[in-house]
Amino acid sequence: MESTADTDLEPLKLKSLKTDRTFVIPHSERLGKCRSVKEFEKINRIGEGTYGIVYRARDTRTNEIVALKKVRMDKEKDGIPISSLREINLLIRLRHPNIVELKEVVVGSHLESLFLVMSYCEQDLASLLENMQSPFSEAQVKCIVLQLLKGLAYLHHNFILHRDLKVSNLLMTDKGCVKIADFGLARVYGIPLQPMTPRVVTLWYRAPELLLGTKTQTTALDMWAVGCIFAELLAHKPLLPGASEIQQLDLIVQLLGTPNESIWPGFSRLPLVGQYSLRKQPYNNLKNKFTWLSEAGLRLLNLLFMYNPQRRATAIDCLESSYFKEKPLPCEPELMPTFPHHRNKRSASETEHQTKRSKV
């Protein structure tokens, strides 16, 4: 894929329509930013999800540590998959401290390989929760949830739904910065026929309207997932760990009571309502589940777990919640504890036989 450029090009000048001033395009920029994956050194494998392999790697140009995700293209007779193209195009323009950054897209030596260069985060919340000796303090939970809400508010403001929020899609740097990852990437990479782990296609964070077959997906889907994540961080275990869609609905009903038309207008017209016979359970048990949580905390949880999507709290509503203004106050991200890098330990043992720093 060589450039067809000549070396003796005149400088390229453009005129700004707004200021009417002329500016020169730097020579390095004028031919795009095509880079080869050979410019990255693989350090270790950090995961294998629905999408393929993710490596921790070093950018030899800047010495920066990055995450390299491979987009599989081996069976594509029509080039870059349509979903990948749209998702990359979306991600490359999103810039927010609480959203994982897609720095660039680089290519392998053949058309078959395309790599996404992402900012590297040392932890993901799922493996943190699995490996932590003691649970997060409430101040730390507030710090994490606040950052999640800020990232989500940015996404929703830009008309983007994540649709797959869960603890394994929340990353954290050693500086305590939480970043939302992998939105839409389930579609980019395609879910394999046999999921690698049960968590890949988890139902635990799925909103009731989705389980009941709603045709209109809204930002409220993500807010339900925020409620599940918030509760999981507080309780140090998943709130609604259903093994099937019917069981997932049943767990929701046990916790929040049986939905009906008066609290959720349009509920009875949802496509799959007829397929389930929901147990009659008139009580909301959130208070019994989180006995130690303040009134403001319970109010926030209840707003996130509203059955009616139109009445469910938005990310902006949540950021205004008095829960984050009462004691214990959210701790500063920099003051979050640091944790051992489990992913790297695990990967190192997997790749012991490989040379320490081979080329990708």
Place this chain on the structure above:
Amino acid sequence: MEHQLFCCEVDTIRRAYQDSNLLNDRVLQTMLKAEENYLPSPNYFKCVQKEIVPKMRKIVATWMLEVCEEQKCEEEVFPLAMNYLDRFLSVEPTKKTRLQLLGATCMFLASKMKETVPLTAEKLCIYTDNSVRPGELLQMELLALNKLKWDLASVTPHDFIEHFLAKLPIHQSSKQILRKHAQTFVALCATDVNFIASPPSMIAAGSVAAAVQGLYLKSTDSCLSSQNLTNFLSQVIRSDPDCLRSCQEQIESLLESSLRQAQQHISTETKRVEEDVDLSCTPTDVRDINI
């Protein structure tokens, strides 16, 4: 009883309904701010390209438009593809023999961005009379993406048309035909080099104004009189009314000249057919580019 053939084909493409949330002023202002980021360099023929001249762009654009029409692509595909083509040519010197390959690649990408069932590499290669191979198209796709920095979400005139129509006091039945006419003007502008530097909002406003004028809708409402409409639309796009007026006039004269050319083309085609001359099997003979 004779066997009968039943044609049971239906339009299988399912469309999302228009989301009214996206027709608010916040979105419009964001688009006006963003559109400048996607403008190609108006002087790339002089500064960047050594072999390609405006006439060649016109030929390849006409071919691209015909392919899009024949394949019943979404209306935005063609203007979006032309935006990619111009942005690419603004930064990458290209041989004239590769211009059709670039045109096909830009349609390939635009179709992937806008359609539920995009154009295939194979189909596009057939439209080039097999002068382009699928492998080349896929290589070029990657090169184009790199030159466009993977940013394919260009703002096009089509994005603005819906906003303008929502603001005009026009009956729903008239809106449909007005939209069609405005979209035709937009496609026409995309084939013409004189509009390369015009922001999409300006082209959209000029096209809507020209369509209102052409359909005589101005007689139904005083708001739609030429003067009032131009003033209103120029306020919406935060531009000078005189600039918009001149853009509208340019669009109208472009329409006239293209209709004249079409008439001439029809008469010469008739002669050629009578003389039994071999016609290219591509909709427009892009091989002319190499002459």
